[in-house]
Amino acid sequence: MTEARTRGGLAAAGRRLRGQWNLTVGLVILLALVATAAVSFFYLPHDPNRISVLNRFKPPGEEFLLGTDQFGRDLLSRIMVGSRVTIVVGVIAVGIGLSAGVLLGGLAAQYGRWVDETLMRLMDAVAAYPPLLLAILLASIMGPGVVSGMLAIGIATVPVFARLVRANLLALLDAEFVQAARALGASNARIFWRHLLPNTVAILLVQATVAFANAILAEAALSYLGLGTQPPDPSWGRMLREAQDFLVFSPYPALMPGLAIAVTVLGLNLLGDGLRDVLDPKTRRR
Amino acid sequence: MQAYLFRRAITFAVTVWLAASLTFVTLLVIPGNPAQIILGIDASPSAVAAVERALGLDLPPPVRYARWLGDLLRFDLGTSLVYGVPVWNLIAERLRVTLPLTAMALALAVCVGVPLGLFAARRRGSLWDLATTAFAQAGIATPSFWLGIFLILVFAVQLRWLPAGGFTPWSQGAGRAFQSLLLPAVALGIARAASLTRVVRSAALEVLSADYVRTARAKGVSEAAVIRRHVLRNALISVATVVSLEVAQLLAGAIIVETVFTLPGLGTLVLNAVNNRDFPLVQGIVVCMASVILLLSLVTDVLYAYLDPRIRYS
Numbered sequence: 001m002t003e004a005r006t007r008g009g010l011a012a013a014g015r016r017l018r019g020q021w022n023l024t025v026g027l028v029i030l031l032a033l034v035a036t037a038a039v040s041f042f043y044l045p046h047d048p049n050r051i052s053v054l055n056r057f058k059p060p061g062e063e064f065l066l067g068t069d070q071f072g073r074d075l076l077s078r079i080m081v082g083s084r085v086t087i088v089v090g091v092i093a094v095g096i097g098l099s100a101g102v103l104l105g106g107l108a109a110q111y112g113r114w115v116d117e118t119l120m121r122l123m124d125a126v127a128a129y130p131p132l133l134l135a136i137l138l139a140s141i142m143g144p145g146v147v148s149g150m151l152a153i154g155i156a157t158v159p160v161f162a163r164l165v166r167a168n169l170l171a172l173l174d175a176e177f178v179q180a181a182r183a184l185g186a187s188n189a190r191i192f193w194r195h196l197l198p199n200t201v202a203i204l205l206v207q208a209t210v211a212f213a214n215a216i217l218a219e220a221a222l223s224y225l226g227l228g229t230q231p232p233d234p235s236w237g238r239m240l241r242e243a244q245d246f247l248v249f250s251p252y253p254a255l256m257p258g259l260a261i262a263v264t265v266l267g268l269n270l271l272g273d274g275l276r277d278v279l280d281p282k283t284r285r286r
Numbered sequence: 287m288q289a290y291l292f293r294r295a296i297t298f299a300v301t302v303w304l305a306a307s308l309t310f311v312t313l314l315v316i317p318g319n320p321a322q323i324i325l326g327i328d329a330s331p332s333a334v335a336a337v338e339r340a341l342g343l344d345l346p347p348p349v350r351y352a353r354w355l356g357d358l359l360r361f362d363l364g365t366s367l368v369y370g371v372p373v374w375n376l377i378a379e380r381l382r383v384t385l386p387l388t389a390m391a392l393a394l395a396v397c398v399g400v401p402l403g404l405f406a407a408r409r410r411g412s413l414w415d416l417a418t419t420a421f422a423q424a425g426i427a428t429p430s431f432w433l434g435i436f437l438i439l440v441f442a443v444q445l446r447w448l449p450a451g452g453f454t455p456w457s458q459g460a461g462r463a464f465q466s467l468l469l470p471a472v473a474l475g476i477a478r479a480a481s482l483t484r485v486v487r488s489a490a491l492e493v494l495s496a497d498y499v500r501t502a503r504a505k506g507v508s509e510a511a512v513i514r515r516h517v518l519r520n521a522l523i524s525v526a527t528v529v530s531l532e533v534a535q536l537l538a539g540a541i542i543v544e545t546v547f548t549l550p551g552l553g554t555l556v557l558n559a560v561n562n563r564d565f566p567l568v569q570g571i572v573v574c575m576a577s578v579i580l581l582l583s584l585v586t587d588v589l590y591a592y593l594d595p596r597i598r599y600s
Contacts, residue, residue, distance in 0.1 A: 121297065125304035128576040130538030136560055137312055137572055217429060221542050224431050225557060240432060244546075247439050258432035266427035 023274025029267025037083040046074035048081045049232050057250035067252035069243060075256045078234040082257065085235045086216055086264065089150050089228075093215040094208050096154025101161020102197070102204070108162065109169035109196075110188055120166070123159040131156035131218045135227060144227040153218045157211050164207055168200045202279040206272050213268035220261050236261050291588065298584045303355075305576040309569050310354060314347055363570035368562045373570035376555060383453055383551035384544070387467050388536045391475035395532060398479040400525060403486025404517065407494060418483060425480025430539050434473035434546035441469060451548040470547045474539050478532050482525065489524035493517045523593050530582035537575055 045065065055072035058064050066075040104123065108116040129137070135152030142148040172178055172195075181191050222228035223237025231238065236257040243253035321337040322329065338344045342353060357364065363373035406418035442450035448469050454462040493499060493516060502512050541553030548554070552571060559567035 121301055121304060124297075124301045124580070125308055125576075128301065128305045128580045129308075129572070130534055130575070130579070132538045132541055133556075133572055133575055136541070136556060137309065137568065139560060141312060141315065213427075220429055221431065224429075225542065225545060227560075237429075240429075240435065244435050247435065248443055251436075251439060254432070254435050258429060258435075261429050261432065262424070262427045265429075266423055269423060269427060 020274050020278060022270040023278060026267045026269070026271025026274055029263060030271055033083055033087065033264055033267070036080055037087050040077075040080040040084060044074075044077040044080055046077045048073060048077040048234055050074075057246070057253075059250065059252060066256045067250065069239070069253040070246045070249070075239075075253060078239060079236065079257055079260050082234045082236045082239065082260070085146065085223075085229055085233070086219065089146065089153065089219040090212045090215045092150045093153040093157060093219075094211045096151070097157025097161050097211055098204065098208055100154075100158045102165050104158065105162035105165025106169060106192055106196070109166045109173065110192060116166075119162070123162050126155065127159040129156065131214075132221060135218070135222050136225075139222075139227040144230065146229050149219055149222045149228045152222075153215045156218075157215070160211065161204070161207060164203060165200060168203055169196050172196050172199055202275075206276045206279065209268055209272035209275060213265045213272070216261065216265055216268070290591065294584060294587060298580060302577050302580055305580065306355075306358060306573045307351075309572050309576075310351055313565050313569055314350075358573070363573070364566035366559075366564055366567045368559075368564045368567070373567050376567065377552065377571060377574055380550060380552045380555045382456060383467070383549050384537075384540050384553065386463075387470055387474065387540055387544070387549070387551060388533065390467055390471035391478060391536050391539075392529075392533060394471060394475035395478035395482050395536075396525070396529075398475075399482025400486050400521075402479075403483045403488075404490050404513070404521065406483070406487045407490035407517075408513075410491060410494075418487070422480040422483040422487075425476050425483075428477060430473050430477055431542045431546045433476060434470065434543055437469045437473055438547070451546075453549045453551075466547075466549070470543045470549060473546065474536060474543045477539070478536060482528065482532065485524055485528050486521050489521040490517050493520045523590070526589055526593055527586060530579075530586040533582050534579040537579065 050073060052068075052072035055064070055068045056070060058068040058072070060067045064074050064076070066079065068074055069078070104119050108119040126134075131153050134156050135149055138148040138152045139145075142151075178191060178195050181195055186194070219228055219235070220237035220240070223235045224241045226238075226241065229235035229238055239257040240254055240261075243257070247254055321334045321341060321343060325333055325337060335344070342350060345353075354364075361374065363377070365371065366373050366376055369376060402418055402421075406415045409415050438450045441448045449466050453466045456463045496516075499512060499516050502516060503509075507515075537552075540551060541556065543549075544551040544553035545557065552575075556568060556571045558564075559571065
């Protein structure tokens with residue numbers, strides 16, 4: 001009986017997973033990104049910073065799988081090393097947004113009244129700054145670099161998470177199981193950690209995936225503007241900027257890092273859509 | 287409705303004040319003395335002190351904040367350290383590039399996104415739907431600066447149809463000014479068109495499965511009328527709500543696209559200001575952009591309440 005029910009549950013989950021090509025494709029792309037970054041610590045086809053005039057603007061071929069740039073540096077090796085920056089910036093920025101957002105959104109929902117009003121107006125004010133503008137402001141204070149970029153992208157993500165957490169908690173606070181816990185004398189903190197937060201994890205996971213994709217785009221943009229990763233460290237946005245002036249000699253140095261950005265962002269967005277479909281049975285497939 | 291408008295206006299004012307204050311506080315904690323930056327490293331301490339007095343930097347922060355806020359209320363954004371002219375004049379001049387650029391990109395996004403979204407929703411599950419969805423996903427994932435670089439390569443370098451960068455002022459012919467904004471607007475607008483396609487498709491699908499659409503069809507209303515009277519009208523409500531978000535994205539995106547195409551707009555101005563440590567200018571542009579974005583969301587909320595009679599003003 002138990003077994004049958006388990007299998008039935010699995011089959012249902014399987015049915016929901018099937019036709020989830022976006023989840024599968026997204027997951028494959030994310031794993032490929034992580035694998036690329038991991039491998040880059042042990043193996044690189046070439047030294048990513050070695051300059052070789054003889055090998056300038058090589059098209060993709062046997063020796064250089066993705067070709068070389070204006071200094072004869074191997075594009076594949078540089079993209080592999082650049083993937084580390086992408087992951088670190090994405091993870092830390094989303095981490096900042098998620099933790100601060102959960103905290104502020106949780107406080108706003110649980111305490112309500114002026115706490116809610118103050119925090120949410122503050123979130124509105126922060127949300128009025130596009131991430132890029134915030135990053136420019138921070139870069140002018142802290143000087144350009146990866147850290148100010150991560151911080152800016154992270155801060156810019158806070159309002160989205162805070163609003164999401166608040167809205168979901170407000171709906172949950174009226175639920176019977178929360179009222180029961182309260183009647184039993186559970187503290188606000190206990191209710192938050194044991195009852196409210198676990199019920200928002202699915203929604204937060206979906207939002208985190210999308211925020212990760214946006215953080216990667218924002219980091220690339222900052223690096224392109226010269227406000228992110230500083231030379232000679234390769235980052236995808238920087239590689240694009242450097243390649244732009246040599247476009248007429250060879251399109252590959254600009255093509256490849258851009259492709260890396262686009263595919264990664266595409267993968268994460270697909271993953272987010274797929275997760276939303278699987279985790280939230282209420283959303284119909286559209 | 288009036289009470290709603292009033293309360294919404296108050297919230298707007300408070301949020302703008304908070305956003306502006308955030309900018310002031312961030313710039314207050316900046317290491318480095320603006321007076322020293324204006325005069326250079328070799329300036330004598332007495333000269334630095336004189337400039338500090340002239341800029342009011344020797345006053346305590348609360349006094350400076352009060353002054354700055356007072357100026358802001360009179361729409362006085364101060365004077366640029368580098369250009370020596372009022373920040374407001376610089377912004378107004380650069381808006382002649384950024385405003386039409388954003389408007390063109392928005393027009394592209396709406397003109398492509400709305401029909402494409404409706405089209406995909408009508409043919410749900412077909413190959414066309416799949417192709418549209420694929421375009422939307424790809425468009426959202428493509429960085430505007432990457433697209434811009436390749437637009438330059440194809441349409442400016444190889445085909446020589448359009449300029450590769452720079453801006454011909456409106457005074458030297460509107461046609462040429464328009465031409466120099468065309469590629470940047472496409473680079474900026476495609477991602478917005480893609481995201482709008484998704485919004486419209488999803489909104490249209492919801493309407494198409496609604497009971498009143500079934501009723502209309504059962505009554506024998508023609509498909510064209512159903513689309514026009516029900517689907518389009520309801521889908522437009524969701525478009526109106528996201529447009530303000532899209533404009534915010536466009537304004538931020540303009541900073542990058544203007545750099546790609548070396549356009550003398552607000553984006554390149556703010557980047558130069560950061561590099562020159564021209565704080566009043568950075569502050570002015572940031573406050574301006576944030577206020578515009580907040581104003582847009584105010585307008586959207588009010589418009590939304592008008593468009594959708596189901597929204598209560600409580």
